[in-house]
Amino acid sequence: MSVEKINKWVNPSRVREKGFNTKGLPVNVKELVKIYSTGKGIEVQALRGVNLYVGEGEAVTIMGPSGSGKTTLLNIIGGVDRPTGGEVIVGDIKVHELSDDLLEKYRLSIVGYVFQAFNLIPVLTAIENVALPMIAFNVPRNTRVARAKWLLEIVGLSDRLYHKPYELSGGQQQRVAIAVALANDPPLILADEPTAELDTENAMNIINLLTKLSIEHGKTVIVSTHDPRMAVRTKKIFRLEDGRIKGEYKPMEITGGVVGREAELSEVLKTKLASVEKEFEELIEKFKKHEISLEEFDRQYTRLKNYIEVLRDLLRSMGH
Ligand SMILES: Nc1ncnc2c1ncn2[C@@H]1O[C@H](COP(=O)(O)OP(=O)(O)OP(=O)(O)O)[C@@H](O)[C@H]1O
Ligand SMILES: [Mg+2]
The missing domain is CATH 1.20.58 (Methane Monooxygenase Hydroxylase; Chain G, domain 1)
Incomplete structure (x- = not known):
């Protein structure tokens, strides 16, 4: 069952030289529990029964203090880590039930993940970094090169194609990381504190880019952030505390739509x-x-x- 559901997505012809053709999927998280076992029999309960729903094409924010479980939650939704209990359902896919093999396919075809640390490959240029997920996805070479260029243009880096990560500023590296996340045109974008290390101007660029993916291209976007400028632009804010969702807020109701200065x-x-x-x-x-x-x-x-x-x-x- 899940093999067929995943294989529908593992279709390189979905990925075009330009543009976003794949719309978002809904994300349903039910009673999610994560317990980490550290040495000496000590256990950390990072998630204690998290429930949340994100509609297809919605952008939402996860807020919460350090250690509240934001990264853990995104890692499990993104198929980077596995839950101890509970369910993650993305579209019609039960992510928590996938074998390792299918989980890898899920990550490659459905999730675009912008990590807390940018996770670029240091020895590869910007364009090579963006092309890498497309190689794993068997996208033909011509399409790969054209799309990697197009994506770097979208994030405002057409003049940095052949730079390696250490030759780029933090903000530029973060923009490459977003281009990498968008390589295989995934329906679901996850970003873990994407503006944490950036100055105002770079942070605003990233915020605009991420919100545009939902509003203009119908992607589902889940962002963990402390950045109010990002939070107020999303449809919902979930407040996570000590591994539990303590509240769900609609920024429109808080701000009346003020997202300006x-x-x-x-x-x-x-x-x-x-x-x-x-x-x-x-x-x-x-x-x-x-x-x-x-x-x-x-x-x-x-x-x-x-x-x-x-x-x-x-x-x-x-x-x-
Ligand atoms: N691999 C791990 N092994 C053991 N404990 C872990 C592991 N990863 C995270 N934790 C613990 O789980 C809890 C949640 O961590 P997590 O990284 O999800 O928090 P966070 O909300 O992302 O914090 P921050 O804002 O600092 O990034 C913390 O108490 C942390 O110490
Ligand atoms: Mg974190």
């Missing part, structure tokens, strides 16, 4: 934070006066507390 965005976020904090205080008052049930209090308390955390997180990363 940073100063404007921070004002909108501060106003929202003040109003949510007020709501939080009112809730506590209501509870003290016995105006609401314990269950209702509990539900609202958790929702508002996490909402406040998200807003503080966004503001903190803007230097407030």
